[in-house]
Amino acid sequence: MLPEISYLPGIYTVILIITMGIIASILLDRKNRWIAVIIAEIVVAVSIFYLLDTPISQTGYTVFDEFSRFISIIFLITSFLIILSLSSELTDVPRFGLAIALILAANIGMIVAVSSLNIIQIVVGWELAGLASYAVIAIKRKDPIAIEAAMKFFIVGSIGFGLALFGISFIFGATGSLNLVEISAKLAIGSYDYNLIFTGLILLISGLGFKMAIVPFHVWIPDTYDGAPYSITTFLAAASKTMAFAVGLRLFYHGLNPVSYIWRPLFAILAIITMTYGNLAALAQNKMKRLLAWSSIAHAGYIILLFGAFGFSANLLAGGLFHILMHAIMKILAFIAAAYLAYVIGSDLITDYTGLGRTQKLVSFFLTIDLLALAGIPPLAGFWSKYILFLGVVESGYVFLALIAVINSAISLYYYARIIKFLYFETVEEPKGVGTRGPISYLIPVVLTGLTIILLGINPDPLINFLKTVAP
Amino acid sequence: MYAEYAWLIPAIPLILSPVALIFGRKLPKEGAELGILGTSLSFVLALIVSTEYLLYHYQESYVEYPWIDLGTFKLNFIVMVDPLSIVMMDIVCLIATLIMIYSLGYMHGEEGLARYFSEMLLFAGSMLTIVMAGDLLLLFIGWELVGVSSYLLIGFWYARPPAASAAKKAFLTTRMGDIFMLAGIAYLYSQFSSLNIIELNSLAPTLALLDPRMLTLVGIFLFIGAMGKSAQFPLMAWLWDAMEGPTTVSAILHSSTMVKAGVYLVLRIYPIIVASPTTMQFIAYVGSFTAFIAATLALVEWDIKRILAYSTISQIGYMMSALGVGGFAVGYLHLISHAFFKALLFLCAGSVVHVMHEIVHDPWLSRDMRYMGGLFKPMRITAWTMLIGGLALAGIFPLSGFWSKDAVIEAAFEAGDPIVYWLLVITAFLTAFYIMRLWFNTFWSDLRAPKLLESHGEKYKKRIHLHESPPVMTGPLIVLAAITVALGVIIPFFEHSFIEFLATYLEPYHIYLSEEGIASVHYVPIVKGFMIEGIPVAIISLSFALVGIWIAYEGYATKRLNTEAIATKSLGKIISKILESKYGLDAFYLLLSEKLAWKGISRGLSWFDRNIVDGIVNLVGLTGLGIAKMSDIFDRYGIDGLVNAIGDTLKWFGGRLRRIEIGVIEIYALLIALGTLFIFIYGLYLMGYPILGFIFG
Amino acid sequence: MEAFPFELSIVLWLPILASPIAYFVGLASKKASRWLAIIVSLIDLILSLHLALIFWVNGYYTTTNLYFVDLFNWVPSVGITYYIGVDGFSMIMVLLSTILSLSAVIASNHIHDSEHLYYALFLLLETSLIGVFVSFDLFLFYIFWELVLVPMYFLIAVWGGPKRKYAAIKFFIYTHVGSVIMLIAFFYVYWNTPSVIGMYSFNLFNMVKTGAQLALTIQIYLFLALFIGFGIKVPIVPFHTWLPDAHVEAPSPISVILAGVLLKMGGYGILRIALPMFPNAAKLLAWYLAIIGVINIFYAGFVAMWQLDIKRLIAYSSIAHMGIVVLGSVTGNTPGVAGAIYMMFAHGLINGLLFLLAGVYKHHVHSRMIPDIAGLTHKMPLTSAFLVIGGFAGLGLPGLAAFVAEFLAILGAFYTWGLSIAIVVFGAVLNAAYILWAIQRIVFGPQKEEEEVKDLCIPEIISFTILTILIVLLGIYPPLLMTFIRNPATAIAQYLAP
Structure with a gap:
């Protein structure tokens, strides 16, 4: 029995466990891919349970609080689910273990990024996650589209990262600190160089904006999401973006909140542009992946209301976190279901989904649930998150913002409903996918996330109450 | 004591009417039995009631039957046996019975006899309702039922277009009067909270002193109702067209029912x-x-x-x-x-x-x-x-x-x-x-x-x-x-x-x-x-x-x-x-109904509805769709097109350079620059420069 | 007599629970899903009749309280509860929904395409309709309100006529926009509940309390928002153009639900929510709202006169009738409000019957255009008879249900505004004109000999006869319904009473 290492935050243990997982999956890859999968899954599961069980702690810059626990668990759950689907998707990739290893590595980076109060540490974690993601997109080396997607993502990510780093340097210059607590204290006094802070802020926002998929920094999203393998896209949409939001919350809520008068209106405008543009563009999409990419952009618009409506509302943060979680879950379901259907019918076009409601009942059902949740139809979980988020926006006093968000939400229903219409209500002489069944490893994530959406929809109260205690 | 059953006088024909319609065809005389039975039963009862009335020193009877009860607001049916009603009900019943008997011969061999007798019963019953009514609501109900049964009877030979159009004309013209009557009734109710004829009658002299204008108005409104039913000028054009119905119908309509209803209302x-x-x-x-x-x-x-x-x-x-x-x-x-x-x-x-x-x-x-x-x-x-x-x-x-x-x-x-x-x-x-x-x-x-x-x-x-x-x-x-x-x-x-x-x-x-x-x-x-x-x-x-x-x-x-x-x-x-040309009355009505109401207002409003109201809606819808399309086009051809255009140019120049990546980086850099520029402008605004104030407000 | 525990909840949820079963059963056997839908609708009708009977026998109508209440916390942190119950008003609306649902499901015998999906959606629709009328938590209300759109959209879009897609989308967008506008008002009040109640609450009564305490200008804006939101459903001119298209394109049983129940949601919302929540604003605006009602009557009346498609004609007559509902609702006295409520029920039955008849013509004669279906009286005597009865009921003939409503509404209007509202009576002539003219063209006139058409079949006769009997019964003996309406109407009228 080892003595309790209470001086280390649980986070380090988790990093250790995951690192072992990385090594194992790389080594075991040659023997049998399934062993790699199982070990990776065990590692992720253990990490989840470990994190759930770990008390809150802080050591130096590293902090493990409810916020990082919540966000890290989102990463890990996402990883858990997509490792499963990845195992079926990348059957023709020789270095499968590497893919898993990269995902696990990205997890380490993301967990580090959200568990720190030091900007440098955050940035390091961010970049680790980023690098791992670039690589994993390109894991299918024979696939030019994937390579292209990876390339785009890499370049954009690097630019964004560079901008953010640049911005941080300005902030450091203005405040002489890289610790968020100290920065906040310095800013609160008011003795700072406005120009430096301002320049730093805009660069930081631009850099983060790339990751968060805010218009006008979104341009890479449809291409990358479309080009990457489904599971990786899922990972990007669910985990990577979540990290960006979490980092943003840390930075803006914790360190930079005294200068919220600068960034709040900016985010408000960006939120309006992002959600409106995303929704309108999604209306015209005919490719499932692209549609989901645009929907992802639109949802980013909703989520950055967290910054755009920054105020004293308890519901705002709770709703925002809830929506971050729900967005991750809903996107996992959507992308993996799309992967399943693409596997069955060999097409990603929504028009080809015609009649699948009758041949692929289970997946179609959960996909429908998910699309309704994405559109914010009560009483699904996607509704509650949106609802509490918007309630928070109103509570903070930005009714107009909430109004635009609601109208956007209403618009979004049309393109989601269109998919449902093709699934169930379009008649076709020869329905596709008769008798074909997709791999079970796609089904498991779909069912699990689908049930989560339903159950959280029926009883969201405990989670909401919990989220009210979570602060970055 | 028989007066308590006076409600049966109109009720018997009214109840027998649907019976005749449904079961009349099974009977040997196709419902004539029920017709004669209904009216003659009513006649006997009417005789009994009126005899009793005369014998027992003019003992008037007002029996109230609750109909609508809304707490403080109540509408009751009142069946009244008084000098006016006992004379009229005897006449109506007697003539109706005679005409029913006459119909046996006159309508012999016609198709749809069950329908005929059912409608005749309805006609007699609704007229008797008017006669017996002691409140304006019940009277109005009988009034309208008279209208509809006359409509059905005039249009008895439904296959003949003139009959159909005469029936419609009769109903609509009389309804034109009816609505004035309805307005009068509603107005009376709004003033007195009662539709009891006796109460209203006794309130009239008081009102004549207080508000003579209103009283005149009410009187004229009610009289216009009577004009419609009694075919007074100018609501008279329907009556000569109504001759398209069977003669028996005309006989009952002209002698004791329908047209007399107006006179009876004024008496009441x-x-x-x-x-x-x-x-x-x-x-x-x-x-x-x-x-x-x-x-x-x-x-x-x-x-x-x-x-x-x-x-x-x-x-x-x-x-x-x-x-x-x-x-x-x-x-x-x-x-x-x-x-x-x-x-x-x-x-x-x-x-x-x-x-x-x-x-x-x-x-x-x-x-x-x-x-x-x-x-x-x-x-x-x-x-x-x-x-x-x-x-x-x-x-x-x-x-x-x-x-x-x-x-x-x-x-x-x-x-x-x-x-x-x-x-x-x-x-x-x-x-x-x-x-x-x-x-x-x-x-x-x-x-x-x-x-x-x-x-x-x-x-x-x-x-x-x-x-x-x-x-x-x-x-x-x-x-x-x-x-x-x-x-x-x-x-x-x-x-x-x-x-x-x-x-x-x-x-x-x-x-x-x-x-x-x-x-x-x-x-x-x-x-x-x-x-x-x-x-x-x-x-x-x-x-x-x-x-x-x-x-x-x-x-x-x-x-x-x-x-x-x-x-x-x-x-x-x-x-x-x-x-x-009947003083041009028919032409006038035609002008009013067909030219003005139908071809004029109705067609105009339909056009308005379809083209303007709906047009605006569709325009809005199309605009929404257009915005969606435009943003897609902008995204696909604007941004992507630009990307590809630049890429193509570079390809043309650069030979083996991979086109998209390079193009993307170029364009992405451009966008980043644009985005950053935007934020800088915002910053300048924040610093107090009056730039783009209309955006940041 | 007591209700079973959760009986109202059972009435509410039974159809939606049966909906997936109908879908899967229907995959195996088409008949099975139809029978399941019929049986479930029948059970629902019986249960709701049972509730109504208890309501009546126990004298619940003497109060304005809610009965058969099921109240659970759902999301207490944002003040959302599962709160269902009925008072007299809701009770009859539930009855109307279940009656018409059963009629419509029986009359769906002409649907042969994807029956399993049809009946599954239908049952979903039934639950959502009932839900609107029993929810006393506005959040729940809103869920059901929106849920109605989904099955309705697909029922029109899949089984409708040639222009079904256009009609369905139009219906959806229109009513959805209305709902969003309505939601904004709800939300504003909800947002203010903590300052009055001390916590967030979607409970109708809490929201009513809050709404009445808002500043008058805000009340007016919110009231207008609600009025437009509900008014689109009613529908009020000029927000009505979704209705003729939706009615015409929808399959006839669905038109029945559309006209019979869906439109009533608007009236219900106005009476149950808009007026009590913002009484001061309503009082200020009552006269203008009355004018809107009158405009509805005349505008729709005149447009109806020009229509050749019988369904379109009935659709416009619906709009005209709903004008009376709007007029009665805002009179602020018991007869007016009771008339409006009575009209909602009566109109549901009458237009239900008329749309079913339009469906008969469509399927037996393969057309709904008046010139095509004219002159078949001797071939289809029963259809013609029902059409005449339905038409007369529609024009407000005494002895049939709509008369009571029309009379009370007009009485109420005169009571409040006197002779200045007198023009409304001309609506009655207009109403009679287009209905009689339609009857004249369809039923009367030279008879066609050449065509071979069948008259009604037994299930249709049964279903039509039941509706007709109800129409007549409610025309002769209003206490049947008035008993339920009396107290709610008085209570609602009090909000507007001067």
């Missing part, structure tokens, strides 16, 4: 009417004017049933004028006598038409007097009874019509309004003329049908057997003729007690009837002295009528007077043209 709310002199004057003028107009229309008509229709309108005009000049009992008396002789006339006309139809085989020609003539010999009963009816209508001594019509004219004289008086007197002359014109044309000289049919090139069966109608039809004729004669005998003796009897209805409202049956209300202005005193009024009107008969005799029996020549000469031609 007489205290309200009387309280406003303006209303009285309005009624008197409308009545007398209608009487005159309708009588003139009859002069040039050849359709035997239509003449009777005009005469009905005209006679109702008499009743209305009587009521308008205060002749309460007089108007009622004329209503009663008219009920019998008009039913008689119509049934006679039906009998004639019935026979004529076997000759000409056409529903319209069989009613055309130009084809008749010489029917006296084969149809003695019909001819004699019709003569009695006609003379009664003409107001010839000593038939019932003489007494009642004379009383009306006398009342107008007493009231002292010269316009009303002279209009009525002239109308008496016209009436005598046109009814005898009808009689002579029908029964005198020889049958004209064969010649006319041959001249039109149609085949005519020579060996036609002209015969009298079957006893089931002539029976009711004899009964009605007997009643007409008997009334003529009875009226002079019982007139006074009848007036006294009716006075009991008005006395509670402090309105008293004079010996002549004229309500003594000081609101009515009386201007005496425009007539030479001393000449009895009756002699004047009677002599006018006799002159009318004489002219008809000369013109149509002896043919010494060339009527055709008069009608085609200069002035006569113009007049007869005007009369034949």
Whole structure:
């Protein structure tokens, strides 16, 4: 029995466990891919349970609080689910273990990024996650589209990262600190160089904006999401973006909140542009992946209301976190279901989904649930998150913002409903996918996330109450 | 005690009506049994109730039945047994029963008899509802039901387009009046929170002092309802078209139901009417004017049933004028006598038409007097009874019509309004003329049908057997003729007690009837002295009528007077043209309904609805779709296109350079620069530079 | 007599629970899903009749309380509860929904395409309709309100006529926009509940309390938002153009639900939510709202006169009738409000019958255009008879249900505004004109001999007869319904009473 290492935050243990997982999956890859999968899954599961069980702690810059626990668990759950689907998707990739290893590595980076109060540490974690993601997109080396997607993502990510780093340097210059607590204290006094802070802020926002998929920094999203393998896209949409939001919350809520008068209106405008543009563009999409990419952009618009409506509302943060979680879950379901259907019918076009409601009942059902949740139809979980988020926006006093968000939400229903219409209500002489069944490893994530959406929809109260205690 | 069951009088026919509709076809006489049973049961009950009423010292009975109960707001049905209702219900039941029996013969062999009897029962039942109603709501319900059953009956031969259009016209025209009545009722309710006729009547004098304008308005509104049902000018055009229904229907409609409902309504709310002199004057003028107009229309008509229709309108005009000049009992008396002789006339006309139809085989020609003539010999009963009816209508001594019509004219004289008086007197002359014109044309000289049919090139069966109608039809004729004669005998003796009897209805409202049956209300202005005193009024009107008969005799029996020549000469031609076009009333209604309402407003609004209202909606929808398309296009061709364009250029320049990546990086860098620029502008704004203030507000 | 525990919840949820079963059963056997839908609708009708009977026998109508209440916390942190119950008003609306649902499901015998999906959606629709009328938590209300759109959209879009897609989308967008506008008002009040109640609450009564305490200007804006939101459903001119298209394109049973129940949601919302929540604003605006009602009557009446498609004609007559509902609702006195409520029920039955008849013509004669279906009276005597009865009921003939409503509404209007509202009675003539003219063209006139058409079949006769009997019964004996309406109407009227 080892003595309790209470001086280390649980986070380090988790990093250790995951690192072992990385090594194992790389080594075991040659023997049998399934062993790699199982070990990776065990590692992720253990990490989840470990994190759930770990008390809150802080050591130096590293902090493990409810916020990082919540966000890290989102990463890990996402990883858990997509490792499963990845195992079926990348059957023709020789270095499968590497893919898993990269995902696990990205997890380490993301967990580090959200568990720190030091900007440098955050940035390091961010970049680790980023690098791992670039690589994993390109894991299918024979696939030019994937390579292209990876390339785009890499370049954009690097630019964004560079901008953010640049911005941080300005902030450091203005405040002489890289610790968020100290920065906040310095800013609160008011003795700072406005120009430096301002320049730093805009660069930081631009850099983060790339990751968060805010218009006008979104341009890479449809291409990358479309080009990457489904599971990786899922990972990007669910985990990577979540990290960006979490980092943003840390930075803006914790360190930079005294200068919220600068960034709040900016985010408000960006939120309006992002959600409106995303929704309108999604209306015209005919490719499932692209549609989901645009929907992802639109949802980013909703989520950055967290910054755009920054105020004293308890519901705002709770709703925002809830929506971050729900967005991750809903996107996992959507992308993996799309992967399943693409596997069955060999097409990603929504028009080809015609009649699948009758041949692929289970997946179609959960996909429908998910699309309704994405559109914010009560009483699904996607509704509650949106609802509490918007309630928070109103509570903070930005009714107009909430109004635009609601109208956007209403618009979004049309393109989601269109998919449902093709699934169930379009008649076709020869329905596709008769008798074909997709791999079970796609089904498991779909069912699990689908049930989560339903159950959280029926009883969201405990989670909401919990989220009210979570602060970055 | 039987009065408690008075509600059964209207209820029996009303209940039997759907029964006849559903089960009538199974019965041997296709529902006639139920029809006769229903009306005769009601008649017996009505007799019992009225006898009881007379025996037990005029014990009035008001039984309330709760209908709508909304807490503080209540609407009750009241069934009333009082002087007005007991007379009317007996008449309605009696005539309805006779006509039901007559229908056995007249409608024999028609298709849809069950429907016919069911609708007749509904007709009788709804009229009885009006009669028995003690509150305006129940009265209005009966009122509307009368409208709908007349609609159904007029359109009984539904396959004939004229019947259908006549039915619709009847319903809509009367409904035009009804809505005024509805407005009046609703207004009364809003003022008094009651629809109880007795309460409203007794409140009227108070109101006349407080708010005379409103009282006048209510009175006129209710009277317009009566105008619609009683076919008074200008809501009269439906009645002559209504001749498209079976003759029996016309008989019941003209004698005791529908058209009498209007008069009955005015009688019912007489205290309200009387309280406003303006209303009285309005009624008197409308009545007398209608009487005159309708009588003139009859002069040039050849359709035997239509003449009777005009005469009905005209006679109702008499009743209305009587009521308008205060002749309460007089108007009622004329209503009663008219009920019998008009039913008689119509049934006679039906009998004639019935026979004529076997000759000409056409529903319209069989009613055309130009084809008749010489029917006296084969149809003695019909001819004699019709003569009695006609003379009664003409107001010839000593038939019932003489007494009642004379009383009306006398009342107008007493009231002292010269316009009303002279209009009525002239109308008496016209009436005598046109009814005898009808009689002579029908029964005198020889049958004209064969010649006319041959001249039109149609085949005519020579060996036609002209015969009298079957006893089931002539029976009711004899009964009605007997009643007409008997009334003529009875009226002079019982007139006074009848007036006294009716006075009991008005006395509670402090309105008293004079010996002549004229309500003594000081609101009515009386201007005496425009007539030479001393000449009895009756002699004047009677002599006018006799002159009318004489002219008809000369013109149509002896043919010494060339009527055709008069009608085609200069002035006569113009007049007869005007009369034949019915003063343009039909054209006016057509203009109003079809041209204005339908082709004008309705079409215009439909166009507006489809093109403007819906157009805006579609435009908005298209705009939304357009925005979506545009943003997609912008994204796909704007940004991507730019990307590809740059990429293509580079490819062209750079040979082996991979196109998209390079292009993407270029364009991404561009976008980043743009985004950053945007934020810088924002920053400048924040720092106080007045840049793009309209965006950041 | 007592209700079973959760009986109202059972009435509410039974159809939606049966919906997936109908879908899967229908995959195996088409008949089975139809029978399941019929049986479930029948059970629902019986249960709701049972509730109504208990309501009546126990004299619940003497109060304005809610009965058969099921109240659970759902999301207490944002004040959302599962709160269902009925008062007299809701009770009859539930009855109307279940009656018409059963009629419509029986009359769906002409649907042969994807029956399983059809009946599954239908049952979903039934639950959502009932839900609107029993929810006393506005959040729940809103869920059901929106849920109605989904099955309705697909029922029109899949089984409708040639222009079904356009109609369905139009219906959806229109009503959805209305809902969003309505939601904004709800939300504003909800946002203010903490300052009055002390916590967030979607409970109708709490929201009513809050709404009445808002500033008058805000009340007016919110009231207008609600009025437009509900008014689009009613529909009020000029937000009505979705209705003719939706009615015409929808399959006839769905038109029945559309006209019979869906439109009533608007009236229900106005009476139950808009007026009580913002009484001061409503009082100020009452006269203008009355004018809107009158405009509805005349505008729709005139447009109806020009229509050749019988369904379009009935659709416009619906709009005209709903004008009376709007007029009665804002009179602020018991007869007016009771008339409006009575009209909602009566109109549901009458237009239900008329749309079913339109469906009969469509399937037996293969056309709904008046010139095509004219002159078949002797071939289809029963159809014609029902059409005449339905038409007369529609024009407000005494002895049939709509008369009571029309009379009370007009009485109420006169009570409040006197002769200045007198023009409304001309609507009655207009109403009679287009209905009679339609009847004249269809039923009367020269008969066509050549065509071979069948008259009604037995299930249709049964279903039509039941509706007709109800129409007649409610026309002769209003206490049947008035008993339920009396107290709610009085209570609602009090909000507007001067």
